[in-house]
Amino acid sequence: MTDLAHIRNFAIVAHIDHGKSTLADRLIQSTNTVSERDMKAQLLDSMDIERERGITIKANTVRIDYVAKDGEHYVLNLIDTPGHVDFAYEVSRSMRAVEGSLLVVDASQGVEAQTLANVYTAIEADHEIVPVLNKVDLPAAEPERVAEQIEDVIGIDASDACLISAKTGVGIPDVLEAIVKRLPPPHSGDRNAPLKAMLVDSWYDSYLGVVVLVRIMDGVLKKGDNIKMMQTGAKYGVDRIGVFRPAMQPVDELGPGEIGFLTGSIKQVRDTKVGDTITHEKKGCEKPLPGFKPSVPVVFCGLFPVDSAEFEDLRDAIEKLALNDASFSFEMETSAALGFGFRCGFLGLLHLEVIRDRIEREYDIDLITTAPSVIYHIFMKDGTKVELHNPADMPDLSKVDHLEEPRIKATILVPDEYLGDVLKLCQDRRGIQEDLTYAGSRAMVVYDLPLNEVVFDFYDRLKSVTKGYASFDYQMTGYREDHLVKMQILVNDEPVDALSTMVHRDRAEMRGRAMCEKLKDLIPRHMFKIPIQAAIGGKVIARETLSALRKDVTAKCYGGDATRKKKLLEKQKAGKKKMRQFGKVEIPQEAFISALKMDD
């Protein structure tokens, strides 16, 4: 038990790759929270996929003990957050559990799009913000200029920003002092009041079952307590409570202002809703916490097992992952060609790819991912409105009055020399320019863009046309009517629903051609030639022909070669498992997403 005055809870926020996780490493290390032997770079990025991609996907909490220069003992709870725009919900949710933010800015890069976005979220959460200029060890670092930029662009005081190198450790003591001196302790908290705790996050652990991350506002949580989730009404006995250091460490109790975890015999994933308020079953608190704004999935796609016998395994995997990730939604879907599967909602394409990779790896299920789509609003002639999550469900056109598509406000920061390329990209994607301002040699452009032009590959394209120098953030703004049509893809004269997409009529020919060309490369040659067509209604607007396999025969095969040959056959078989049959044509599973990525 620590009194409120000696607790500091904070989030580390920044644009992607500005060094949040590396700073967390240094804070953990300099307070001897983890032994030298167990220390490694980006310690908190523990998922395979995080380590491979070098990014944080899941927010992580660590409790560290710190003896300040004034001799006082403090308990610090830090939350390392992800930087990629797809995971913005993780960040805003984490911020609700703490009182302050360390705003990390790469001193060689300066303020980027997510720097801005995070500041706004922090201000909304009433946070105290401490700016931290990182990577001062780099020759290209310009801390003074970046400090100025922070004041100009963001409008917060950067005169006493911490200058650090998370890599070398320079400036870390200053950060620790700033945390206890400049960030506030928890605002209130009554030990004797009824238990009131925020359900910040929950996930599935294969040993412990469901683990719940909580922030105690009032009261005390003890092992053996009977608790109740106020929103879902679910009731559980608490088996374990503890804190993350970052390994799980049991504690006797969690009191006001503290952050820790609990486990119980929680079976139902649905019962642990992030943002819910946890209280005691008896003598509970009266008023729940305000809860979180729900996240809104913006990209939808179907996930189907390649092997239809694995449907139940897929259900299990999806339910567990959804628990781990509050911003991922799903419902069952059936398709004539693909059988049973799920229609899933994601915050963006990276989010989709991460979930898909995790299902494939952690649960060993091969997946078919259908062409991603955003949600369209269809206004029927009879005056009703339908939400379209899946182009395959597009109703009969004669009954449709008009369609509306989601739009976003995109903020892009880019060095001068690439501005032209960025404007062209936005223009090509049907964007409407709303604002263009300069901060030094960097331009900030604001565009109104259709979400469906952005969701699949805009970020990749932006990175490639600006050699990685542009940054990007977006918010949904609303819906607008436009001339949208459903484009079908026919492979060997049969429509493949999983490849149907909604496109703007003016862009249809271009998209259709690009998709047919891509598919021609993605589908392996067969023993017959395969026409690949894009069509709107019954009208073909683009066509490619995949020529027939001409030669595929092993030149030499004698007695001793049969084993070698058999291996080849087994390899072919394994490859085939990653394909799905449409009529007589086998389409590889990765084709459904890859076909949509435009090279422009």
Added chain:
Amino acid sequence: MRSANSWQAALIEDWRNGGFGLYLHWPFCEAKCPYCDFNSHVSRQIDQTAWQVAYLSEIERVGALTKDRVLNSVFFGGGTPSLMNPDLVDAILEKIRDTWTLANDLEVTLEANPGSVEAGRFKAYSEAGVNRVSMGFQALNNRDLRRLGRIHTVEEGRRAFDIARSTFKRVSFDLIYARQEQAPEDWRAELTEALNMAVDHLSLYQLTIEQGTAFGDRYNAGKLRDLPNDDAAAEMYEITQEVCDAFGMPAYEVSNHARPDAESRHNMIYWRYGDYAGIGPGAHGRLTLNGKKHATEAFRQPNLWLERALGGNGDSVVGALTPQDMAGEYLIMGMRINDGIDVTRFEALAGQSINQDGLRDLLDWGMVTATPNEISTTRAGRMVLNAVIEKLMPDQ
């Protein structure tokens, strides 16, 4: 549906469908060719007397397992068996005659490299009982022979070939095509020249870049330049069929051409999925023992094999094949030849029938022809044989 019993009965007799042969592997060469991934090694010192003891002992061991068989063929393969002392070949053939009943028309083939030294031994090989030679000519111009890392010249090769022709009743040679910088028309001319040498058997292999060879490494590094692309290679295959047909030497297997009755009987045992014993480093065998087809595989490393063979058994692996294994092997081998596969026999080996959906598609597309009891590829089907086999495999 046939009963399990009759399948069993069919299986016991199965090997007779293909005949019985003996493969002997000699693992040494004078130089290692950059494209070659065979079990061949360059070694300064080879104690041929010790090798002789090993081979004879292995023949005795394998002979005891297959006593009652009539031997149709013996094949000395390599490596470069034409580096074997004629005495060694003689002792081995002598031992073979003591071990098995021999077919009247026993075929004894020896793979020979077309160098002058080898040619000097041809007469002695013939006297030992070799009656067929298969020569690794590979190319008919010196630039390409050098690029293939071959140590003989065209002139030496032709001389060796002439000597072989006057020594053995049957002579075949190998060519490799789709070489660097080779255009389809170059190949047509070279092949015509080869056919004009009045052979009755030719093996014509498209160059395969094998992983783990010098060519494989160069290819991966992007340094094996000017290889014909897939379309050019396919065209060369078509030219091969056309030119050989015109010369009365049609293909009887994917890469093998012969005048009628001049086929390699030994290799036909493999393709008919018959029984064969394999002796020597890395040699494979397929033997029906106690009514079950077994796979055997000898230790690959030459000195290890020698040591084990001298110790009483050179095999590293022996195991019964599963019905799935046999199904795959019979398809892979059998579909390579004009006769194709026998449906009843396939069912006996596999314990299930051929993939009917696949068969229907292949018939539709003109890739195979089928009678009630036989399935074989068409010309078009043979060119995409790997895909055809995949389609015919039962789903299980």
